[in-house]
Amino acid sequence: xxxxxxxxxxxxxxxxxxxxxxLTGLILGGFGKVLVNGIVICLDCIxxx
Amino acid sequence: xxxxxxRWSQVLSVLVxxxxxxxxxxxxxxxxxxxxxxxxxxNCYACPLALFSCPIGALQQSAALLSPKTKVLxxxxxxxxxxxxxxxxxxGALLYVIGFIGLVGVVTGxxxxxxxxxxxFLQDLLYKIPTPKLGLPQWMRFGxxxxxxxxxxxxxxxTGVHWYSRLCPAGxxxxxxxxxxxxxxxxxxxxxxxxxxxxxxxxxxLAWMVVTKRPFCRTACALGGAYAxxxxxxxxxxxVDSAKCTRCGDCRASCPVDINIYENANSPECVRCxxxxxxxxxxxxxxxxxxxxxEAIFEKGSGPAA
Numbered sequence: 001x002x003x004x005x006x007x008x009x010x011x012x013x014x015x016x017x018x019x020x021x022x023l024t025g026l027i028l029g030g031f032g033k034v035l036v037n038g039i040v041i042c043l044d045c046i047x048x049x
Numbered sequence: 050x051x052x053x054x055x056r057w058s059q060v061l062s063v064l065v066x067x068x069x070x071x072x073x074x075x076x077x078x079x080x081x082x083x084x085x086x087x088x089x090x091x092n093c094y095a096c097p098l099a100l101f102s103c104p105i106g107a108l109q110q111s112a113a114l115l116s117p118k119t120k121v122l123x124x125x126x127x128x129x130x131x132x133x134x135x136x137x138x139x140x141g142a143l144l145y146v147i148g149f150i151g152l153v154g155v156v157t158g159x160x161x162x163x164x165x166x167x168x169x170f171l172q173d174l175l176y177k178i179p180t181p182k183l184g185l186p187q188w189m190r191f192g193x194x195x196x197x198x199x200x201x202x203x204x205x206x207x208t209g210v211h212w213y214s215r216l217c218p219a220g221x222x223x224x225x226x227x228x229x230x231x232x233x234x235x236x237x238x239x240x241x242x243x244x245x246x247x248x249x250x251x252x253x254x255l256a257w258m259v260v261t262k263r264p265f266c267r268t269a270c271a272l273g274g275a276y277a278x279x280x281x282x283x284x285x286x287x288x289v290d291s292a293k294c295t296r297c298g299d300c301r302a303s304c305p306v307d308i309n310i311y312e313n314a315n316s317p318e319c320v321r322c323x324x325x326x327x328x329x330x331x332x333x334x335x336x337x338x339x340x341x342x343x344e345a346i347f348e349k350g351s352g353p354a355a
Contacts, residue, residue, distance in 0.1 A: 011155055011282045018151035025145025033142035035085035037110035038094045038102040039078070 055163065055322055059170035062090060066167055067098035067223075076234045087146060089153045090166035091272050093217065095224025097231065104150050105197075105271045106220075109205040109213050111143040118209035150272070154279030158315070162266055162273055163305070163322030168219045169266055173305055175258040183260045184307065190267055190318060193274035201271040213271055215243070221251040262307050266320065277317035284338050287314040287321065293333035300325035300334065310334060 025031075066088045069079045079100060088094075088101035095106075153161060162169050176182075201213040214220050225247060228237065257264040266273045289311045300310045303324045308316050310325045311333075326334045 011284050014151065014155045014279070014282055015284070018148045018155055020148070021144045022148025022152055025141050025143070025148050028141025028144065030139075030141035030143070030145025031085040033111070033114075033139050034087065034102050034107045034145060035080075035082070037107050037114070037139070037142060038084040039080050040110060 053327075055324070058164045059167070059173070062165040063167045063170060066090065066092040066101060067096055069098045069100050072097040072233075073231070076231070078233050078235070087149045089149075089161045091168040091219055091270060092166075093214075093220045093223040095214075095220055095228065097224075097227050097233065099223070103214075104146055105201055106211065106214050107142065107146045108150070108271075109201045109211040111139040111146055112202045113205035113209050113211050114139040115143065116206050116209035118207070150275050151279065154276040155283055157276075157285045158280035158283035158321055159273065159276045159317075159319060160285055160321040162270075162276060163320035166266075166272075167223075168270075169263065169320065171222075172258045172263045172265060175255065176262055176305075178259045180259055182262075185261055185264060185267055192268040193266075193270050193277065196269050197271040197274035197278075216247065216250060218247075218251040218254040218265065221247045262305055263320070267306055267318065273320075280317045280319065281315050283315070285321070286336065286338070287319060288335045288337075289314045290331075290333045290335070293331040294329075295331060295333075297330065299328045299330060303328045 072078070078095075078097060083100045084094065084102055086101050087104040087107055088099075089104070091105070092099060092101070092103060093106070094102045196213065200216070204210075204212050225244065229240065229244075254265055254269075287310065294311050296311060298309075301307065304310070305322055305324065306318050306320055308318050310316070310319065314334075321336070323336060326336060
């Protein structure tokens with residue numbers, strides 16, 4: 001199965017898909033939101049209950 | 050004693066991921082631009098020294114922020130809720146994180162696990178403690194896919210809470226304990242029973258790491274699960290030359306995840322530490338980008354006769 005997908009150039013298709021996702025995420029402001037999310041987790045990770 | 054290149058790489062990765070020594074003076078968690086970048090290995094960004102984000106932390110937080118329950122939680126969580134509301138449309142973050150993890154996985158497979166992951170490094174070191182050793186049942190390897198899909202994505206989406214981080218032993222070791230010992234100037238919530246439950250999970254995994262090769266990577270790492278799913282399609286390939294391999298077993302004896310590379314050269318379990326390349330007496334194991342013409346290659350189940 002994996003071999004067949006490789007022959008169908010699946011790695012290159014996946015590469016393009018993930019690059020497009022990454023760039024779209026950046027355009028939509030994903031970088032800034034990950035930054036905010038990181039700070040949320042930093043503050044919220046201990047002493048939970 | 051000669052220290053292998055992989056050890057240097059692991060040490061360097063710990064330092065690159067956690068260089069914020071200014072924390073000791075300022076007691077302020079780093080909140081600059083670099084925290085918007087994901088570190089490709091498993092490194093808690095609650096660690097006071099962390100400079101980058103954990104991709105799994107960012108992934109589940111993005112899923113949690115998409116949850117219909119998040120707005121309800123935001124209204125009841127004071128300052129944390131206000132921050133969550135500010136980031137209430139995290140589609141961009143979700144695409145950014147999935148794109149980042151996918152890109153690393155499709156280019157390198159699990160090379161990051163073997164060379165650049167701080168938590169993988171810890172497991173390699175603990176396994177060196179001389180004790181009786183235990184194997185790992187094959188079915189347990191599916192745990193990392195469950196961790197990725199259910200605990201790090203589905204549950205955060207359904208509940209609005211990042212449960213993987215809350216249970217994560219790396220978070221307990223790198224985030225919870227240091228922040229308790231050297232608390233930041235920002236007030237922290239009071240320690241409750243869940244803190245100690247989290248510490249118990251950490252202690253259990255640390256003990257397991259002493260007797261079993263990389264148990265967290267193989268059973269519970271959501272990031273490892275993502276890279277493992279992409280490893281069979283990755284551009285970086287492992288190869289075993291069928292004409293040279295004698296199945297002597299030296300590769301398995303030295304493998305940090307206990308696999309036979311000659312049975313499936315690009316196994317999802319392989320962390321591409323490349324130790325098998327070093328120890329193979331026949332130089333049958335090679336690796337690189339793309340296939341070399343004329344080379345005999347073992348695909349799954351096509352190894353030489355024993």
